[in-house]
Amino acid sequence: xxxxxxxxxxxxxxxxxxxxxxxxQTVEEVLTxxxxxxxxxxxxxxxxxxxRLIEPERFVSFRVVWVDDAGKVRVNKGYRCQFNSAIGPxxxxxxxxxxxxxxxxxxxxxxxxxxxxxxxxxxxxxxxxSNFDPVGKSDAEIMRFCQAFxxxxxRHIGPETDVPAGDLGVGAKEVGxxxxxxxxxxxxxxxxxxxxxxxxxxxxxxxxxTGYGIVYYANEMLKHCGKDIKDMTVAxxxxxxxxxxxxxxxxELGAKLVTISGPDGYIYDENGISGEKVDFMKELRASxxxxxxxxxxxxxxxxxxxxxxxxxxxxxxxxxxATQNEILIDDAKTIVSNGCKYVCEGSNMSSTNEAIKYLxxxxxxxxxxxxxxxxxxxxxxxxxxxxxxxxxxAPSDVHAQLENxxxxxxxxxxxxxxxxxxxxxxxxxxxxxxxxxxxNAMMExxxx
Ligand code: 2IT
Numbered sequence: 318x319x320x321x322x323x324x325x326x327x328x329x330x331x332x333x334x335x336x337x338x339x340x341x342q343t344v345e346e347v348l349t350x351x352x353x354x355x356x357x358x359x360x361x362x363x364x365x366x367x368x369r370l371i372e373p374e375r376f377v378s379f380r381v382v383w384v385d386d387a388g389k390v391r392v393n394k395g396y397r398c399q400f401n402s403a404i405g406p407x408x409x410x411x412x413x414x415x416x417x418x419x420x421x422x423x424x425x426x427x428x429x430x431x432x433x434x435x436x437x438x439x440x441x442x443x444x445x446x447s448n449f450d451p452v453g454k455s456d457a458e459i460m461r462f463c464q465a466f467x468x469x470x471x472r473h474i475g476p477e478t479d480v481p482a483g484d485l486g487v488g489a490k491e492v493g494x495x496x497x498x499x500x501x502x503x504x505x506x507x508x509x510x511x512x513x514x515x516x517x518x519x520x521x522x523x524x525x526x527t528g529y530g531i532v533y534y535a536n537e538m539l540k541h542c543g544k545d546i547k548d549m550t551v552a553x554x555x556x557x558x559x560x561x562x563x564x565x566x567x568x569e570l571g572a573k574l575v576t577i578s579g580p581d582g583y584i585y586d587e588n589g590i591s592g593e594k595v596d597f598m599k600e601l602r603a604s605x606x607x608x609x610x611x612x613x614x615x616x617x618x619x620x621x622x623x624x625x626x627x628x629x630x631x632x633x634x635x636x637x638x639a640t641q642n643e644i645l646i647d648d649a650k651t652i653v654s655n656g657c658k659y660v661c662e663g664s665n666m667s668s669t670n671e672a673i674k675y676l677x678x679x680x681x682x683x684x685x686x687x688x689x690x691x692x693x694x695x696x697x698x699x700x701x702x703x704x705x706x707x708x709x710x711a712p713s714d715v716h717a718q719l720e721n722x723x724x725x726x727x728x729x730x731x732x733x734x735x736x737x738x739x740x741x742x743x744x745x746x747x748x749x750x751x752x753x754x755x756x757n758a759m760m761e762x763x764x765x
Contacts, residue, residue: 319355319362323348326367333372337420339641339666343427344371346670350745351752353737364764366756373426375399377473378419381447383465386455395466397445397473397481400426403758406477407443408433408694408701410484413491415450422446424641425484428665429694431751432687435726436695443479445470451486452607463494470495471502474509476705482511482697485640488558488602489514489524508704511697520700522715523693528562528663529716530692531636532570533723535661538684539634541731541741542658547571549659552632554578555639556598556609559663559690563638564595576627578639579609583627586612586619631655638663649675662686673744688726688747695722 330344348367355361381393396419399407409429412421422444430442449462474481483492492512499509506518513519536546549572553560556577567574568591577584577598586594594616601609613621628635628648635652637643641664644652649672652660660676661684662668668676668683676683696719703710727743733753734746 319352322355322362322367323352326371329368330371334420334423337418337423339420339424340427342670343424343666346666346673346744347427347431347748347752350739350748353739354749354752357737360760361756364760366759369759370401370430370755371427373398373400373423374402375473376419376423379469381449381462381465381469383458383461385458393447393449393462395445395447395469396422397470397479398422398426398443399473399479400442400444401430401755402441403755403762404434405439405441407479408440408482408697409442409444410446410482411487411491411495412444412446412484413449413451413486414446415448417446417448421641425665428687430755431748432691433694433698434751434754435688435729435747436691436698436722437725437729438695438698440694440698443481444484445481446484446487449486451491452605454605456490459491460494463491464498467495467498468502471499474499476508476701480509480511480697480701482694483558485557488512508701511700513700518700518704520696520703520710520715521712522719523696523700524558525562525565526696526715526719527559527690527693528564528638529566530695530719530723531559531563531638531661531663531689532566533692533720534684534689534727535634535636535659536570537724537727538659538661538682538743541727542682544659549573549633550575550631551634551636552576552627552630553636553638553663554583554627554643555637555664556601557638558602559693560638561595561598561602563636563663564590564598568592568595572634575632576630577609577612578627579607581608581610582621582623582625583630584609584612584619584621585627585630586616588618628652628655632657634659634661636661636663637667640664641666642669644668644672646671646675648672649679652676653679653681658682660684661689663690665690677742677744682741683744685730685744685747687751688730688743691726692719692723695719
């Protein structure tokens, strides 16, 4: 019965949003693991919870017009998907990348609903962005683009309505320009964005929160399996904000990190990526070129492997931190043949559904991104509280709260999976634990 209900809703998504493959992928992944829950709780079907959950409450699409340094008029697409506000104001990042499409924004927004619910904090799910490519753009161009983008976005957001943040291509600099324009338009200094500068409302601890949280989550997985993170050789992908925070915390906890990567290939450093090498990741990012190759020139003993992903390097733990679908079925096979037993997803939807199934069937423990990377948005919510309370929190308090939240998320995933007969399946557990709270809130608020 429930299986048919789930299949009907997956088909409905495909029919309503043809060609939006990333969105179909996440809907299929989440809904499939909810079957035992729907079986035990027929009220969810009766109240059409799934049909309502897969349809965004609002999807705004707009034109962004700006002028480049050469005086040429440029036109981009802008989006904000306000997916679900059952448990709080819409919350989620903005992504600027050339492949941003309605499908990418919907998949990210859908994941965000469950992720935000898992944090235990009062935040709904949303996501936005643009197909603007920040690579190779001057600061002045980025500022003009951000101002043009916010000139439309401002009317749809607000501290109690929808609070965007950064994501790929949107860091502290872009958040600054976006915030400046918002304030100029509305004439109010308020917590409408998170990831702000530390001198003007930003949370001390937000920058590293996503990466730290991922490592706390991986550590809980390892502890559950009787392993010590100190004994782990770790391969991560990416070199952006998430990878950087992950690298810092891995080193602090005594693990050995041997890879980072970019769209150009990966770096293998058998001496370990720590100290000034981790600092160098920030320089790579600030270069605006989106390549990691210069690392190998700077640090002798490391090597750059062009055009490949780091999963071919033997490691005990893999943490993808770059972008969606970076672990495909062939990568999953490589990971298994390397003898690895642990994958903790840092990037949103790091693996295809086929890859997750292969890993799990091969006894690899998978930490799903919607749970493992929730530390970023959790600290964003703490930033919202800091702003509305007109106060400033100490970084030590933030870090302690973050660790508690991540331990709590791991426990919720574990408990929910066990309760519904999945064993230690954190992928199913994250979906179930995230879903139940949102579904109950939707039922209590009536047919809206
Ligand atoms: O994917 C994510 O959770 C984010 N990009 C952060 C969202 C947020 O609102 O901090």
